Amino acid sequence: MLDMKVLRADPQRVADALKVKNYQFDVAAFTHLEERRKTLQAQTEQLQNERNTKSKSIGQAKAQGEDIQPLLAAVGDLGERLDTTKKEFAQVQDDLQALVMGIPNLPHESVPLGQDDSDNQQLAVWGTPRVFDFDVLDHVDLTADSGLDFETAAKVTGSRFVVMHGQVARLHRALIQFMLHKHTQTHGYNEVYVPYIANADSFRGTGQLPKFAQDQFKLEHEQELYLVPTAEVPVTNIYRGEILAEAELPVKHVCHTPCFRSEAGSYGRDTRGMLRQHQFEKVELVQLVHPATSWDVLDSLTGHAEAILQDLELPYRSVVLCGGDLGFGAAKTIDLEVWVPGQDTYREVSSCTNFLDFQARRLQARYRSAQGDIELLHTLNGSGLAIGRTLIALLENYQQADGSVSVPDALRPFADDLAQIKP
């Protein structure tokens, strides 16, 4: 959520900034609602004050044994007027809230202009894609006999799911262990385990609701519950409504969860293989930091994700997302894209984002400064990394002419010393 003070002070400036994100902010509608809000709030509070004062005097009169009938009469239709005004005020508040909750975060000034991912700007390239002296297989063909089993998953559940067998399942598990190990032991993150189901308040807190309900798996339950689309939701919401001491900062969490996404509206895209699944594993990095540090933290957090790709010796590049490709709550996002030989291109395995105080304001996640002031935190997160896509990259980059796949050194200790996957 944006700062209401900023919105009120200069809505036109907000509208201009949001054009970078292809978002049309209706300044007139906002200003109109805000005017009504102001009037109605003043009226409501004035009536409440009147009621409180008069009620108190009734109490005092009663305590002194005086006749309270005239006082009761003086209250008259105050209650009714208050009721009407209150309802009107609540309605305007709801409308205004709905409007403001739907406004995306302002992009940082360094975010490049652009419509979609083709306008993203490359920042750096690491490693060189391997030159193969045989015909390259993609992960589907490579594991058709022994590893990834899409037919069975389709029988058990439906499309966009996978069953993994044997050594591929082991490698998949090893990737999770390896990443958790690296982030906790080398990068100083605290591991957390969290629920894979979260309530609507949590989804609103991190910005998945109200706007993106169609992307979520909603449970049939008496309470409004959803499967988590990323660990970002449960982990960041640990701090919803909390006030941390400045000395506790920065909070750094690493968390492995499955992620559930309905992928509504992506029917034709990435239908082959396990690039885009309804369920995938992810190791997520989440930080809650002092506002002054968040831009530095974005760089270091991205570096932590990059370290995984470097240890696995997978070629990748980093790109900064353009305005049109930037997420709802993001001020700036750096994507890491790993080389996928089967597609002869780079594909996203990590998305590292600085939300500034956008999520913190919805969450009311704050800290108390040394001076005793209470201020909003800044939140950041990034994949470190998406497991399924890393596995794809691993299989395809490390494939051999005979159809086997060698396991990179860094991963072997976590895979019971598995050195090679046989076809």
Added chain:
RNA sequence: GGAGAGGUGUCCGAGUGGCUUAAGGAGCACGCCUGGAAAGCGUGUAUAGGUUAAUCGCCUAUCGAGGGUUCGAAUCCCUCUCUCUCCGCCA
């Protein structure tokens, strides 16, 4: 699943319709006192919003959440939620 007890500020804890403007205590901060400390004494110690150029101030809301009754609700009623105890079931 059944029965019961609860949820009050940073913490403990009082509070069954109006001197509650949430008592009292602990903790913390500052001041006085002291050679220094402890003790003692004093002052302060929530959040969100409104008003204001801003501070002070003033106003409104918040006692798990949401409704309701009432001139007036922490207190009474309803729904939900979480915690604890006992029974049952269970990995």
